[in-house]
Amino acid sequence: MSSSTPRILALLELLQSRPGATGPQLAESLGVDQRTLRRYMRQLDDLGITVQATRGRRGGYRLRPGFKLPPLLFTGPEAVALSVALLAARRIGVSAGDGASATAEAKLRRVVPADVAELTAQLGDALDFTLPETAATAPPVEVLTVFGEAVARHRRVHFGYRTHDGATGEREFEPYRLVFHSGRWYVVGRDVTRAALRNLRVDRVAGPRLTDVSFTPPEGFDPAAHLLGSLAAVPYRHDVEVLLDLDAAAARDRIPRWAGTVVSTGAGTVLRARAEDLSGMARILAGLGCRFTVRRPAGLRDEVRALAGRLMESADGVT
Amino acid sequence: MSSSTPRILALLELLQSRPGATGPQLAESLGVDQRTLRRYMRQLDDLGITVQATRGRRGGYRLRPGFKLPPLLFTGPEAVALSVALLAARRIGVSAGDGASATAEAKLRRVVPADVAELTAQLGDALDFTLPETAATAPPVEVLTVFGEAVARHRRVHFGYRTHDGATGEREFEPYRLVFHSGRWYVVGRDVTRAALRNLRVDRVAGPRLTDVSFTPPEGFDPAAHLLGSLAAVPYRHDVEVLLDLDAAAARDRIPRWAGTVVSTGAGTVLRARAEDLSGMARILAGLGCRFTVRRPAGLRDEVRALAGRLMESADGVT
């Protein structure tokens, strides 16, 4: 009266929960002969689930990640965690509401019991309250993975790109690194046709395709530093340096990372940034609330002064 | 030479991917008799996977979420999406690095092929760059679910709580709603022993336990509005109203949501907020960069004036 299916599923669960178990152990857990266990292993293999077996003393079985993903057995809380994570990720723009994220979400939703679904919805509502609903600019995971693979394998990518003014065109690109930055995904690398470093927005990419052409990324390339610089540098006219009367930790807390970098020097906490728009920088400085000294550029002092003037007038009720 | 296990797994996959399929369709897809299909259904049922069958014309089978979660079959991109979402959620403090999120992540990691794992790691690095590494204050999903269930079923919760000054004590609480707010989870409700509305930080809760005591939540309770108010109101002394020379959308974009609410009125865009710290509010106003008129309180005008003065001095290079 016992089919083998439940036992094979149980075996899968055992393998997932207790990697490295030995044959006799597993056989005993399942209540079957070792020979039968081996037959089950063979079946799993036929299912596309590769089970790695190390022989000899100290041997054992463990799942080896293969091309096809084995069925995953989650608990209720885990399902909740996954669903909420997907929701949160979508809210902050890490993933899109279409493509793989959506199908994964749908799969979860379909199997989750009603009470767990309710929990998820409730936690989702809680997120709704505080996380801003981002515009639908997140690229689907499928597009991201193409770039991810290209970065890892040093392959050129070919794709269509829509610039900010709406013009579209084809690009050949050597991606150095992916960056998620203030709600958007960027890919940093070299535009082959234009022979220049570029930061492209991944959500403006259409139909990316891995090519066979490989490239060698630049030597001694510090991704984080370079990216910060290159992102901040995109269109900049002013090199800003401000001495802050604030400790570095507090400053980092109040200054958005895209605005610039905060460093501690002998003279105190220094903000270095590159800016196109000095009035924006003035607003950031005003938002700090601390005293500061503008080292350069001089124009920033004027902006701060102007902002202070406007503030004063606002405070005095002048319209 | 064919076992039934692969076909049962295939059936599961079919049910997950194409809910509502009819018996004949499924039988044909699997290449088995309808009778056999029914036997498979019975087996799934025995596995704890409830399959809902609607009879009659227009009938069909679909998975009905049951207590035990059936094995989930994800594709590679879906696994990536899930892993990245978990990472992102942890970064912004939605979930913790322990408990269900961690085990779910571990399960995913164990089954994911090497190249996909590499992609995930890379996308995670990209997140690392821009999302702040939050302190480990996120509560495990298990704790959240207790409160979620309590909210849904109107049940009191009993737990230990550590106040901000380190004192610990037991609490009996009637939770009205969960809120995720600027990187932290809160539960809003009524503290039974103190007979007062409270907002508690979920990460300071220890060992929450659902009780059998039910309660009736207050009538006409608008969660969003009330929460905003009560969160902003926790320790507040000042009622702030400022008329902004800025359109509402831009204002909402620049003002953090915890700071207050932006509404459009006939007179223009108005920011209403409650604040403990007027200088903080002044900094926010300064960061807007626009002109504004402080309607109340008068003290805020002084703060703005003081800030403007400091700014002016900073611009003039006075230390």
Next chain:
DNA sequence: GGTAACCGGGCGGATTCCGCCCTGATTAGG
């Protein structure tokens, strides 16, 4: 009432499954 779906009993033959033998190969450790 007819049709299209689900439901399940029963039956008989083919198939598979499973436990128990066996031999081998591989690895770690003494």
Next chain:
DNA sequence: CCTAATCAGGGCGGAATCCGCCCGGTTACC
């Protein structure tokens, strides 16, 4: 070098089950 522990798999025979094909029944929609 030899032993112990482990995986790998062939073969066999009996038992279990699986499966296709009957069947009549029920439920719901047209």
